Amino acid sequence: MNRILSILFLAIAGCATLSAQAAVDNDDLVKYRRNLMDANGGLMAASSAILQNKVSDKARLAPFAQALGNLNRNIAAQFPKGSASPDSDALPVVWSKRADFERLASNAEAKAATFAKAPSMKSYDDLSEACKSCHKDFRK
Numbered sequence: 001m002n003r004i005l006s007i008l009f010l011a012i013a014g015c016a017t018l019s020a021q022a023a024v025d026n027d028d029l030v031k032y033r034r035n036l037m038d039a040n041g042g043l044m045a046a047s048s049a050i051l052q053n054k055v056s057d058k059a060r061l062a063p064f065a066q067a068l069g070n071l072n073r074n075i076a077a078q079f080p081k082g083s084a085s086p087d088s089d090a091l092p093v094v095w096s097k098r099a100d101f102e103r104l105a106s107n108a109e110a111k112a113a114t115f116a117k118a119p120s121m122k123s124y125d126d127l128s129e130a131c132k133s134c135h136k137d138f139r140k
């Protein structure tokens with residue numbers, strides 16, 4: 001009997017530890033994915049300034065475009081189930097309309113890959129549309 005009780009106790013303690021870790025990880029995850037999105041925003045704004053000749057820093061366009069290509073790979077994985085939070089601007093539909101969310105994420109990934117291969121005003125605009133089409137329904 002004692003053995004069963006101690007196994008039970010260990011199991012419960014294990015669960016408590018796991019959920020405490022999950023709570024901490026979730027805060028970190030929300031911060032992390034907002035940083036990823038802020039990087040998206042910064043790289044897009046900087047690329048736009050170069051493409052529109054507002055700055056003469058052409059050498060950085062290719063690396064920025066490549067960074068965007070890498071950044072947007074499988075971005076949906078940064079929004080796992082249970083990662084809603086008061087600190088997050090992700091709407092509940094991220095999880096309740098998962099197939100739509102993942103389709104828009106894949107679309108952005110494809111558009112970012114095209115921009116990375118051949119950065120131009122056109123491939124930039126296509127990517128920018130892909131960002132907006134997700135924010136429209138999935139972000140506060």
Ligand code: HEC
Binds near residue numbers: 038088089130138
């Ligand atoms: C598949 C959906 C999706 C795509 C595609 C997407 N985003 Fe987001 N974005 C979100 C969601 C959801 C949030 C809110 C994240 C949070 O607060 O947890 C967000 C947040 C942001 C933020 C605010 C970050 C902050 O600090 O709160 C910026 C800036 C941003 N996105 C830029 C972009 C840009 C630029 C692109 C395209 C290159 C892009 N996003 C593509 C869904 C998307």
